[in-house]
Amino acid sequence: MSTVPGDGLTVRLDLALLGFRLDVDLLLPGAGVTALFGPSGSGKTTCLRAIAGLEAGAAGQVRLGDRLWQDSARGFFVPVHRRPLGYVFQDAALFPHLSVRGNLDYGARRARGDGPALAFDAIVALLGLGPLLARRPSHLSGGERQRVGIARALLARPRLLLLDEPLASLDDARKREILPYLERLRDELAIPALYVSHSIDEVARLADHLVLLEHGAVVASGPLRATLARTDLPPAFLEHAGVVVEGHVVRQLQDDLLLLDIAGGQLLVPASGQAVGQVMRCRIATGDVSLAMAPARDTSIGNQLPVTVLQVVDASHPAMCLVQLDAGGTRLLAQVTRRAWKRLGLAPGASAWAQIKAVAGLG
């Protein structure tokens, strides 16, 4: 178990369903996004439901900061409607008898006041719901329904967000519009969120903390960067996750690039609104890192860092391997062919250059 501030979200739950048992003991940060990751049927939805108080059979404790929500040992249980949360259901669960506007107002009118207030119009515009306000949910497309669900939860001024695959049926363009907004929410409102997603991109971008569930049990839980850099996780996960690095913006270059100071060197990153001096987070996918014995010239690859090889583990395809690198303090993960690994004569402890093709600014 990782250590997080005492004002975090404590979730210690035990629940038996038909042919399934959820048994988790989590201490999650009191701000930022925690990603809940795991295969289909691993208990992600069940976990969110139990935290919300929707699973009457769940035994254990739930506590948000100094507010106790549930303690079955003492027979204490705050009913769902008194828990100030915003829940985006996996299947949206809109009210079929209300228009889109009615759905949005429903939560907004009952907003419990202590969560942050968000402007109705801003959220409607962000989620592109303007032309849909008068419609009934039965007249919406799948993605439209999902967007209404997100807006409805946000407008309820929650103190904890539970998001069950909120972007699953949205196209990339729409996701790219909504994600920065969720990031802003995360940063500005400082309300914790639990985020279920199958997309490692989304998770890497949004999450500060990562929980891996399997068969109802916690496989890993910890801060995003630390967890992503672990090599003992399933290869499929590692490959898709990549690493996340953090640095300070030192200079704004022309062509919309930023120069970032990270432990062990500097990175050129496409700008995404940061000013000089700000902290910026970037994701480097395993597939975007290649290795060379010497820095290359005359190449479009903008970032090259001297690194030391730490260890090598299997990737999910037998032709590939994952190489963990240390770039003067920053951990990187490269996915290269076994053939290249051999050809370059690499081994743990060897020195090399990491060529980083793409760095994605995470805002």
Next chain:
Amino acid sequence: MSTVPGDGLTVRLDLALLGFRLDVDLLLPGAGVTALFGPSGSGKTTCLRAIAGLEAGAAGQVRLGDRLWQDSARGFFVPVHRRPLGYVFQDAALFPHLSVRGNLDYGARRARGDGPALAFDAIVALLGLGPLLARRPSHLSGGERQRVGIARALLARPRLLLLDEPLASLDDARKREILPYLERLRDELAIPALYVSHSIDEVARLADHLVLLEHGAVVASGPLRATLARTDLPPAFLEHAGVVVEGHVVRQLQDDLLLLDIAGGQLLVPASGQAVGQVMRCRIATGDVSLAMAPARDTSIGNQLPVTVLQVVDASHPAMCLVQLDAGGTRLLAQVTRRAWKRLGLAPGASAWAQIKAVAGLG
């Protein structure tokens, strides 16, 4: 409009919904997968529904091969249950009163006989439904429901598959299990499929043909490779799509690699079951191609091809641009920073080396 064999799927439909109009005229191949791509609310689901005959208000013509399904000009309409299709609904639409087995059997028992027969046990195993057979849909997780929906459609022995985001709420691991199976279906059964997805990876992997919808109208329609190589499509789409190249396997190397002969050179690709002489399809993401003025040595990058720059277009981020390359007949698309573009002094007509970090075999 592209030209496809006369035994294809003709879809010429006009349908007005509340605040939305679908107006498409498509001639799709009679085998293989056609991806239907487009933002949320662009009419993908409506289009599938109209093809299935579920939208009574749709005027126009639908024809599969030599079978006419609908011709409103002549008042001809084959009812839904006589159209031998398998429909995976966006929200699964399982029968709540039947167990999982009951749901699967429902379609299997009514199988119209002329579609290919698939083994019940094989599909159940593939989709991991074994332990769920006795359950009611209300006791399934979101992803489990979706898998039951896929199995049910496949077991109905359809002659046309309509798949509405079938993998949307599945984790990557599960997707990687199901995708090869869908590929095998595509290759072995030769039944055409219309596949709605927001994931360009999935589309690039599965699809032979691509249709881009926006606001109910067709923006582009054509064979996957040709369409992906077009630079007049929205940059966001191009970036995510990459290009697909096809070649013959000429040699099997150690370390599970294959050597592939493509127009303009050779590629090293992680093996995925192909034998020497077979045709193999690979996807090269725009982000995986970097440019250099000379071939690099001592690098883990295994593939380097001499190319000519054809043109450059904006990418969605202002710091980046997309460069279209010709590698002796094979079109490539590279995403590089504007800064690198300038630094390397590139211009249309210039010669360079394309360094290809990763090539994904598509089976």
Next chain:
Amino acid sequence: RIAAAADLKFAMDDVLSEFRRSRPGARIDVAYGSSGQFKTQIQQGAPYDLFFSADIAFPRELHAAGLAASDVVPYAVGRIVLWSVRHDARGLTLRDLPRTEFNRIAIASTVHAPYGMRAEEALRAAGVWSAVEPRLVYGENIAQTAQFVQSGNASIGIIALSLALSPQLRAQGGYALISDSLHAPLEQGFIVTRRAARNPHAHAFAGHMQTPGARAIMARYGFELPARADRLR
């Protein structure tokens, strides 16, 4: 307020309009219905001032229970008739009933309707009960019995003479009086109820029933009139 047996409907309307002429101030209304039901209701405190029963046994019971403010006054004796719209009933007797053309014979309930009980007695006395029993259909009350016949579903029926003479049925079919020697008399009586003890109109109407005018109306509707002496009993 008057509760009156259903068979009184026509006669009572006429008696009332005569009474109203003599006492224009009185507000009177009548509920017609089943005598047995009225008895139960009066026992439970129903707000009726006068109770005209088709069976004198009911007012007697109420009187015995102390619910009456007057003696039980017999006001009529009912007669039963054979009546049909399909056949000419005139000239028929009970002995003709076994004939096959009378496939359905309607009588009132022999369990609780006074006219039904008398009809059964008469059929038994005439010796045809067992022959006609399989063909009997029973009406809930005498009016329903008449409707069975009137609608043609029953070829013949035994109903009250007062109905056969009523303006609505007089025009249809014909009837044959059944000898009152074949059944016990259908004595009908009324009381002023306890709650009307101080109601002058109620007592006035009770008196009015004894006037020659009222008696003439009753007779016109086929009720035989009890000897005045009965009142003294």
Next chain:
Amino acid sequence: MFSPGDITAILLTLKLATVVTVLLILLGTPLAWWLARTRSWWKRPVAAVVALPLVLPPTVIGFYLLVAMGPDGPLGRVTETLGLGLLPFTFPGLVVASLIYSMPFVIQPLHTAFEAVGDPPLEAAATLGAGPVDRFFTVAVPLARPGFVTGAILGFAHTIGEFGVVLMIGGSIPGETRVVSVQIYDHVQAFDYARAHWLSGVLLVFAFVVLLALYAFQPTRARR
């Protein structure tokens, strides 16, 4: 305890209630289905007409039916021409009358239940090759089960209890049309309360058992 008349009446009532309930379900289902699915202008008027017989007193309905099914009535002429004879005072006549009078209690719940089925499962069934009849029986009917249970309960109970219509059409013929409700009514009218109580008690207990059994068909709620 019971006279043979009581027992005959009980058996007859059971037969009547069962026959009527079954027939009502059989006849009411297509009408309810039509009401639930049609977009026709006629839908609401027809639905209202179905409930109309209710607003007339049973005896009055019975009277109108008696006249209509009599030798001079339109229905009577039809049945006579068909060689069926006249319906009043026969068991089939009782059945027809009860059908008409209890109809709304079955149609209404079925109508609501069929509307609640919704399009998605029917559409899914169609794409799996189920024709209209097939999907009606394999999807709509099972999903509308609560409506069938409610309809059966109301129809059954109402047929047992109603006696105004039955008395008018049936003529209270022992073994043929004298059902328990008439029998109890007779006992009460004849001030034979002991027997009325007994018979009512037995009827209540028996009906309770039947209703409980019908409720056993009501599905329990799913967990989520």
Next chain:
Amino acid sequence: MFSPGDITAILLTLKLATVVTVLLILLGTPLAWWLARTRSWWKRPVAAVVALPLVLPPTVIGFYLLVAMGPDGPLGRVTETLGLGLLPFTFPGLVVASLIYSMPFVIQPLHTAFEAVGDPPLEAAATLGAGPVDRFFTVAVPLARPGFVTGAILGFAHTIGEFGVVLMIGGSIPGETRVVSVQIYDHVQAFDYARAHWLSGVLLVFAFVVLLALYAFQPTRARR
């Protein structure tokens, strides 16, 4: 055309049917909600008991109610101690009796409709801060609207038409308890068919209009 008595009876009937329907909805809703949501063992027996009054003939129910609400009956003692006087032969008495007799026609459809609401919308409402009462009124009731319409239709029509109970308890007092059904019944009993037809006709037309209006509250089916 109509005697003043007819008009009084029509108005009285309207008043009765409206009062009873409204009260039935008000009283029946909590019970139906409990039946739909509880997991208690009592659920089915209670549901069956609700339907039980139906199986007794109306007059007999009326008789039992009359005795119970009379001066020596348990209910009668209660109402007298409360200073309410006796209920039989008063309008409130009619209302009470009709409530009991028409209850199942309202409870049953509501019960089914509430069960069809399902958990998801109620859970969504709870996460949005709606307490039990709040979500009952803002989610369960609107979603169960078809059940309310059906219940109101059946309850309204049945209260208008029933007269066995009403006659027994009400005793046919003009302006107080003589409703149209009793009035029509009287006309039929008196062979005054013309007036019976007229009054039935008016009642039917009027009820048709009311039922049609109730149906207007029935939501139409969504496209998908």
